Amino acid sequence: MKKLLLLIPLLLLAACATLDDYDNSAEGNFDVLWSALDEHYCYFAEKDIDWDGVRAIYRPRAAVCRTQEELFDVCAAMLDTLRDGHVNLSSTFNTSYYRRWWSDYPQDFSLRTLQQYYLDFNYKSAGGMLYRTLAGGKVGYIYYGSFSSVIGEGSLDAVLASFSDCEGLIFDIRDNGGGLVSNVETLVSRFIDTEYTAGYIRHKTGPGHNDFSTPYPMEYHPARGHVRWDKPVVVLTNRSCFSAANDFTCAMKQLPQVRVAGARTGGGGGLPFSAQLPCGWKVRFSACPMTDAAGREIESGIDPSPGCEVHAPDYELAAGRDAILEFAINLLNKRTLL
Amino acid sequence: MKRLTVICALLIVCIGSVSGQPAAPHDSVADAWPLTSVYYLEAGGERAFNTYLSPLRQTGPTFALGGEWGRGCSTPRRCLSMFFSARYRMGFLENPARNASVTDLCLSLGWNMQRTFTPFSGVPELNVSAGAGAAVDGGLLYLPGNSNNPVAARLYAGLTLNGTATYSIRAGRTRLRLIDQVSLPSAGVFFSPHYGQSYYEIYLGEHDGLARFGWWGNHFCIDNLVAVEIPVCSTRIRAGYRFQVLNSRAHGIDSRITTHSFVLGIATDWLNITRR
Numbered sequence: 001m002k003k004l005l006l007l008i009p010l011l012l013l014a015a016c017a018t019l020d021d022y023d024n025s026a027e028g029n030f031d032v033l034w035s036a037l038d039e040h041y042c043y044f045a046e047k048d049i050d051w052d053g054v055r056a057i058y059r060p061r062a063a064v065c066r067t068q069e070e071l072f073d074v075c076a077a078m079l080d081t082l083r084d085g086h087v088n089l090s091s092t093f094n095t096s097y098y099r100r101w102w103s104d105y106p107q108d109f110s111l112r113t114l115q116q117y118y119l120d121f122n123y124k125s126a127g128g129m130l131y132r133t134l135a136g137g138k139v140g141y142i143y144y145g146s147f148s149s150v151i152g153e154g155s156l157d158a159v160l161a162s163f164s165d166c167e168g169l170i171f172d173i174r175d176n177g178g179g180l181v182s183n184v185e186t187l188v189s190r191f192i193d194t195e196y197t198a199g200y201i202r203h204k205t206g207p208g209h210n211d212f213s214t215p216y217p218m219e220y221h222p223a224r225g226h227v228r229w230d231k232p233v234v235v236l237t238n239r240s241c242f243s244a245a246n247d248f249t250c251a252m253k254q255l256p257q258v259r260v261a262g263a264r265t266g267g268g269g270g271l272p273f274s275a276q277l278p279c280g281w282k283v284r285f286s287a288c289p290m291t292d293a294a295g296r297e298i299e300s301g302i303d304p305s306p307g308c309e310v311h312a313p314d315y316e317l318a319a320g321r322d323a324i325l326e327f328a329i330n331l332l333n334k335r336t337l338l
Numbered sequence: 339m340k341r342l343t344v345i346c347a348l349l350i351v352c353i354g355s356v357s358g359q360p361a362a363p364h365d366s367v368a369d370a371w372p373l374t375s376v377y378y379l380e381a382g383g384e385r386a387f388n389t390y391l392s393p394l395r396q397t398g399p400t401f402a403l404g405g406e407w408g409r410g411c412s413t414p415r416r417c418l419s420m421f422f423s424a425r426y427r428m429g430f431l432e433n434p435a436r437n438a439s440v441t442d443l444c445l446s447l448g449w450n451m452q453r454t455f456t457p458f459s460g461v462p463e464l465n466v467s468a469g470a471g472a473a474v475d476g477g478l479l480y481l482p483g484n485s486n487n488p489v490a491a492r493l494y495a496g497l498t499l500n501g502t503a504t505y506s507i508r509a510g511r512t513r514l515r516l517i518d519q520v521s522l523p524s525a526g527v528f529f530s531p532h533y534g535q536s537y538y539e540i541y542l543g544e545h546d547g548l549a550r551f552g553w554w555g556n557h558f559c560i561d562n563l564v565a566v567e568i569p570v571c572s573t574r575i576r577a578g579y580r581f582q583v584l585n586s587r588a589h590g591i592d593s594r595i596t597t598h599s600f601v602l603g604i605a606t607d608w609l610n611i612t613r614r
Contacts, residue, residue, distance in 0.1 A: 022394065024434070032393055040534055092437070181538055201542070204534030206590050213532065216544040271536050274484040276392040280435025284485050288536050 024278040026071050030062035033075055033089070033283055036275040037082070039207035042289045043270060046297055047083060051209070054081050068279070069093065079283070084299075085242055086272045086286045091279075101266045101301075105239035108263050108324060109174035110317040114143065117320040124162075127155025133166060135329050140166040144187075147179030147244035151186050153226055160190060160227040168332030169229055170325070171252075172236040178243025178268060188251045189223040191233060191258065196220050198251035200295065201271070203288045215291065220251065233258045234328040237304065243268035249302045250292050259331065261308040262324040269298035372607040374421075376406040380580060382599025384429040386442055388490040390531065390591045391481050396440045398431035400597050404446075417455060419467065423448040427477075429597070442595065444477035448521070450500050467502040473523055475559075475584075479595075486536045490593065492586070494559075496526010496552060515567040517578070523559045528552040530588035550588050557586045567605055576603040 022028050034055050044051055058078040065071040072089065076096035079087045089096040115121055115130075119141075123132040128151060130143040140163030163169060188198060200215035222228060235252050237245075237260055246265045253260045270286025277283065291297055303309070308331075312323040384400035387393075408421025429442030450471030457466050472495075479490040500521045507514050527549050531540065540548065550556065565578025577600075584595040 036393060042534075182541075201536075201539050203532055203536065203539060206533055211533075213535070216539060216542065218542055271538060272485045273487045273534065273536070274481075276394050276433050276438060278394060278434050280433060280437040282438070282483060287486070287534050288539065 022278045026062050026065045027059065029071065029277045029279050029281070030059055030075065032275075032277050033281075034059070034078070036283060037079075037285055038209075040204060040273055040275070040287050041082065041087075041285050042202075042204060042212075042287055043082070043084065043299055044209040046289075046299060049082060054078055072096070072281070075281075082285075084270070084286055085266060085268050086270055086284060088284045090282045090284070101242070101268075102239045105263070106311055107175075107240065107314065108238040108312045109240070110312075110314075110322070111143075111145075111175065113317045113320060113322055114172075114325065118322060118325060119143075124159075126159055127152045129155070129159055131159050131162070133163065134170070135333060137165060138167050139329055139332050140169045141172065142169070143172045145173075145176055147176065147181075147183045147248070150180065151183050153186070153223070156186070156190060156223075157227045160229050163229075166231070168232040168234070170234050170236060170328045170332070172325070173241055173245045173248065174236055174238040174262065174324070175240045176242075176245035177240060178245050181244050181247060181271065184244055184248045184251060185218075185220050186223075187248060188220050190226065190228050191230075191252065191255055192220060192222050193228065193230065194222065196222075196251075196255075197293050198254065199247070199290055199292045199298070201288055201290045212289075215295070218290070230257065232332055234308075234331055235260045236324050236328055237262040237265050237302075238324075239263050239266050239301075241265040243272075246298055246302060247290065250290075250298050253302060253305060254293055259305040259308050260302070261304055261310055261328050261331065263309065263311060264303050265301045267299050267301040269300075372409070372609050374406075374408045374605065374607050376576060376603055376605040377403075378405070378576060378601050378603025379403050380427070380599040380601050382580070382597055384431060384442065384595065384597045386429065386431055386440070386479060386595040388479050388591065388593040390487060390490045390593075391440070391479055391484060392433070394433055396431035396433055396479075398429060398440075400427060400429035400442070400599060402427035402599065417453055418451065419454060419469075420449075420451045423450070427597070429595075431479075438481065438483050441480045442477065443480070444475065444595075446473065446475045448473040448498060450498065450521075452500065452502065463506040465504045467504075469500055470524075471498050471500065472496070473498040473521075473526075475523070486538060489537065490591075491529060491531075492584075492593070493529040494523060494526055494552060494557065496523055496528075498523045512569060514569075515574070517563065517565045517567060517576075519563040519565075521561040523552075523557070524554065526552050526557075528557050528586065528588070530586065530591060533590040535589075547589070552586070556588055559584045563601065565601060565603075572606070574605040576605050577601065 022032050038051055061074045072091055076089050080098050085098055085101045123130045128149050134141045197217045197219050199218050202212045202215050205211045205213050237249055246268050249265050252258045269290045271288035272284050273287035274284045310324045310327045380402035382400055385397050387395040404425030406421050406423045408419050425446045427444040431440040450469055452467040452469030454465055454467040475494045477492050481488055498521055503518045505516045530550050561582045563578055563580045565576050567574040567576045580599050580601050582597045586593045
């Protein structure tokens with residue numbers, strides 16, 4: 001009985017969560033940042049990153065920083081070694097970005113060219129989508145520039161219904177940097193007629209770099225009671241398609257009536273989490289890796305469908321020609337898609 | 339763990355069985371059981387951390403309102419009491435740099451039965467009540483700046499041990515009542531996402547392991563109220579201090595919320611006399 005009584009305080013201590021008091025020095029903030037990534041970032045193995053080695057390089061640099069700006073630059077440089085567009089360090093005076101996932105590649109898109117030479121500044125706008133018919137009314141065209149705001153089901157119904165006489169649809173997501181991942185299902189559900197596994201998602205189960213759960217299927221359901229599109233679709237992409245736009249491309253590319261045309265997407269296959277630093281900065285990072293239905297990582301981007309890689313050089317765009325859009329129109333006009 | 343659950347269940351059954359005492363004749367004021375209701379407001383400070391949201395501790399003011407409704411003991415033989423409790427608390431927290439706000443919302447509901455006795459026959463002013471009941475606590479810590487981990491939701495349903503000690507003293511012509519009320523959730527079920535699991539994945543249907551068996555080893559909470567009741571007209575003003583800790587550790591996620599608050603309330607005994 002006495003042993004049992006002695007055990008009770010130990011049991012209570014077991015539940016007591018403790019938290020180290022972090023210091024707000026340059027080293028303290030650096031350590032919190034490094035540890036947050038060390039315990040939660042999900043692509044160390046895929047990208048073959050020696051995170052301990054990175055710490056050995058950058059911590060001495062952080063230790064000698066005298067201003068917040070200097071420390072920010074050192075931390076941002078450390079985060080750049082992850083080569084991940086989802087990794088940002090935010091402060092009141094700056095937000096760091098890793099930009100090379102798009103800056104090292106041609107843009108392949110000009111919104112001005114699209115609006116002026118193809119939409120003739122005469123288009124409708126609903127639910128974040130610009131839309132009208134092209135090619136003499138045979139092709140429906142939607143430009144969707146961001147996944148950031150929620151797409152209304154009513155707007156989608158109206159847009160797709162307006163294309164009822166069209167033979168095909170172009171869904172242009174070039175320069176779409178992502179947003180709400182829930183919008184991906186809302187959109188994809190309009191292009192499927194049965195339950196569909198678009199890919200898999202995993203999460204970290206512990207602080208180890210390889211502590212992951214078993215992949216869980218991302219199953220999408222057809223939009224019952226709403227307008228669905230079962231005719232051919234061409235999704236237009238460029239290197240600036242990222243995050244939710246990348247997920248959308250991944251889900252659509254696997255559908256039989258869909259072709260992805262343009263350039264490889266920018267990637268961003270990890271669902272990001274955030275953490276705070278003692279000095280008030282915030283870091284965002286990829287935490288939950290996603291794959292396509294075959295289990296392939298989509299972090300580094302998604303290639304266009306075979307035979308559909310097209311580029312739109314800047315000089316052509318400046319002259320009013322969008323080679324990617326014209327390729328898609330031709331593809332739908334030739335009816336070779338299905 | 340099963341043993342602990344069984345002990346708690348037996349405790350409730352034992353208390354319940356005592357309620358089977360012979361009832362006194364009806365239709366008299368002496369037989370009526372008073373309904374005691376307490377309404378209170380709280381204001382104080384809070385410290386919270388949840389490693390799912392942030393590695394840092396958040397601090398700030400906290401406010402609560404709540405009530406208790408119980409059937410008290412009107413005679414020594416009727417030593418049982420049963421009461422419901424409800425409490426809603428809101429914390430407005432900030433990170434150490436005070437440039438990000440965190441909101442803490444908490445709703446607690448409880449049903450308890452207690453048996454009251456006088457531990458020392460020579461000290462009739464001291465009464466002690468002990469019992470058990472069921473509780474449901476739900477809430478969340480909300481950090482809007484976070485991307486896909488903006489919320490740490492919590493939900494607990496289970497058995498609660500509770501105890502109350504009251505001591506009546508006379509200050510001049512006023513009889514004051516000192517109260518120490520302790521509530522200790524003991525065994526139940528609580529919600530916890532996995533270490534790095536997003537709510538999006540939960541939304542997709544990955545529910546495996548979200549419900550955890552909670553005991554003092556992984557989910558320890560304590561709620562302690564120390565108060566004094568001062569008679570004013572036909573009611574009593576209750577003033578006191580409440581200390582509360584909500585502590586959990588599951589799936590590698592550590593969470594602790596500590597509140598210290600001053601309590602100001604009003605307690606009233608209602609007598610409902612019905613002719614049968």
